Amino acid sequence: SSISRLMHSYILEKYPLQADAVADNWRKRLAEKGFLGKTTVRIAVLDWDEHEASTFSGDSSYVAKSDSLVSYYIGKRCEIASTGYIHCSWLSAFTVSDMVLLCFFVLFCVLLYLCRSYICVLYYRMLRGSSPAQPASLVSIEVGEQNPVMAVAESGPHVYRLEDGLLFDADSRILRKGDKTVKLTASLAKLLKHFLEAQEYRLSMSEIKQILWPEDMEVADSRVHTMVGRLRKSLSEISEWQIVNGILCYQLERCSNE
Incomplete structure (x- = not known):
């Protein structure tokens, strides 16, 4: 309380x-x-x-x-x-059996690399009945991107409706979902608003510093971590949205329970 x-x-x-x-x-x-x-x-x-x-x-x-x-x-x-x-x-994450399996896997990869020419010829003789006229060409396959974060729709001048029914009123600094509400501080509300308006809902460390402390040129990274942690905690109290760590950045995304 x-x-x-x-x-x-x-x-x-x-x-x-x-x-x-x-x-x-x-x-x-x-x-x-x-x-x-x-x-x-x-x-x-x-x-x-x-x-x-x-x-x-x-x-x-x-x-x-x-x-x-x-x-x-x-x-x-x-x-x-x-x-x-x-x-x-x-290395401390591996058990003895894991290390043994890892050694066998590395040894198998080395043998496969050394014997790749012989295996290729044997394959064509057994299944094709002849040796290949020339080495098979490599085919480049484009892997599709991961499912993007659902778009955020703006249902008022400063009210944002997120994909799971979460409402964010930027003026009153209130997160609302059903009967639950969470009041954000001015800094956290400003940070969340910029996350929602950023491309792919991603902000770099330097961008967060510029948003929250525009006049301070020597902001410690720990201050950014603290503010993001507080916003992460507020979101977890009312919704499935979370802020995940990236490389020198943070991203707002919905947590899947499946």
């Missing part, structure tokens, strides 16, 4: 979270589950004017410019964002 969130903001102002303490606690819990990779925690404080101050625990050099979906937001307006980062080698 709003009262509880306001109380959380007051408590955290009096007793602020320490990034190192949160990271130690999280690291112990992950170790109990068998996770042995690196972890880092970022504590970001967003004041009433939506100015952000953040601190990291331990070595943050490998996550300084990255985003994380492991975020938890506490408080209302004057928020505390606790973001967790995990990092491990891709």
Whole structure:
């Protein structure tokens, strides 16, 4: 409830979270589950004017410019964002049996490459009855694009109707779907409006900085991650729309439950 969130903001102002303490606690819990990779925690404080101050625990050099979906937001307006980062080698995702199968697959590909000429001749002799006059030509096939995001229709001067019945009133900054409503802050409403009007609903990091902080030439990437995370959380409370991470950009799309 709003009262509880306001109380959380007051408590955290009096007793602020320490990034190192949160990271130690999280690291112990992950170790109990068998996770042995690196972890880092970022504590970001967003004041009433939506100015952000953040601190990291331990070595943050490998996550300084990255985003994380492991975020938890506490408080209302004057928020505390606790973001967790995990990092491990891709080899740790493989079991022993996976490594054995991978070795066999690589060996098979190498043998197939070395014996490709013999296999081609054998194929034509067995199935065609003769050797090919010349090597078969490669055929280029164009793969169709993925299903695009459904178009967003504008049903009023500043009211947008999304494909799953979600309404966004840019003037009142309200998301509405059925009986549910979510009120956005001015910055989040501006960001969502630009997502809806952007080509393929995609915005780059530099575009988001220009939209939200046009006069600030040295905006940290972490401020962008925080604002996108807050908008992502608001959308998840009322609809199937989500903001996915791209390469130096974000894209608004509908999540499929199929």
